[in-house]
Amino acid sequence: MPVDAEVGAVPTERSVPPPPARGRTSPAEPAAGRTARADAQRREVRAALARRTAPLWPAHAPVRPPAAGATRQDWQQVHRRAGLEIQHHALVLRRITTAYVVAVAEPHFEAGWSVADVLHALDWTPQGVRYTHDSVTGIENPGAWFAARLRAWTHQDGAPMRSRGQRAAAEAEQRRTEAVAAAQRHTARRVQQQVPGAESGAAGADVGSQGATEQERQPFRVRWAAQIAAGRAEASRDPGNQ
Structure with a gap:
């Protein structure tokens, strides 16, 4: 919607300081x-x-x-x-x-x-x-x-x-950054939990009930590699294969 052209500043009044605006009225004006x-x-x-x-x-x-x-x-x-x-x-x-x-x-x-x-x-x-x-x-x-x-x-x-809107935007950005950092920390912990399990499987870790439970939580390819490594270790210990 169009609006009118720029109007002049409010005239000087007793208790109002003159505004620092463009287009101030002239002091000589009656x-x-x-x-x-x-x-x-x-x-x-x-x-x-x-x-x-x-x-x-x-x-x-x-x-x-x-x-x-x-x-x-x-x-x-x-x-x-x-x-x-x-x-x-x-x-x-x-x-x-x-x-x-x-x-x-x-x-x-x-x-x-x-x-x-x-x-x-x-x-x-x-x-x-x-x-x-x-x-x-x-x-x-x-x-x-x-x-x-x-x-x-x-x-x-x-x-x-900073205005209320600017403060709210800054707080929202901080919450977003903290959420991203928390997600990255969670992902890092999951990776750290998986890597030791893969190494123990490859080295012929215990296949007892507790080990089986831990292996079930591993990805399939990690469990498969562990089974192959365990089979090779068992074959190397069998005197009939020597």
Whole structure:
């Protein structure tokens, strides 16, 4: 589904720091003009979401163009689609512009975060503790609230932490590696159990009841070789054959 062109950033408000985004409003622009522009941008957000009939960006996919060699405009379009999808689910963020949402989330997008990862960070801390605030009511400044929630998921140098999805993928890969290693160890033990049995058979091992039980567990070709070796050993001990 097509979406509108990139909109400008949210205007500066008393408690909201200006976003580090492209297209910031000029400080020389009159306050009334900035307010009118912001209102128009918010109406554009509501109109775009009203036309939404399918996800504008897959919830669990990395926010990047699917094709190699994407242009700056392609990246802007993808980020805007992801920003609108975040606003679709987080209603409180509809009170700010999509450009502001993208400006705050863009470092996390570039670090491989998905839309679902961003939405998870709005309700959960990196330590797995759910915020007591319901993220819907009582938020006077959605822009500052959004920035603070994502800031909690960054390191001291400002780099985003691993998201919930990235942590789950890493844990799944570790479990897969451990399962492969366990299977290899099991196969190695089976081989070690078979080799000594073959050697003892070839050397004329005891053919008693315990030996027979062990031989029954051996592969047929190993048991056959053991029987041949035992026959030759018996023939060599028979005085009539000398």
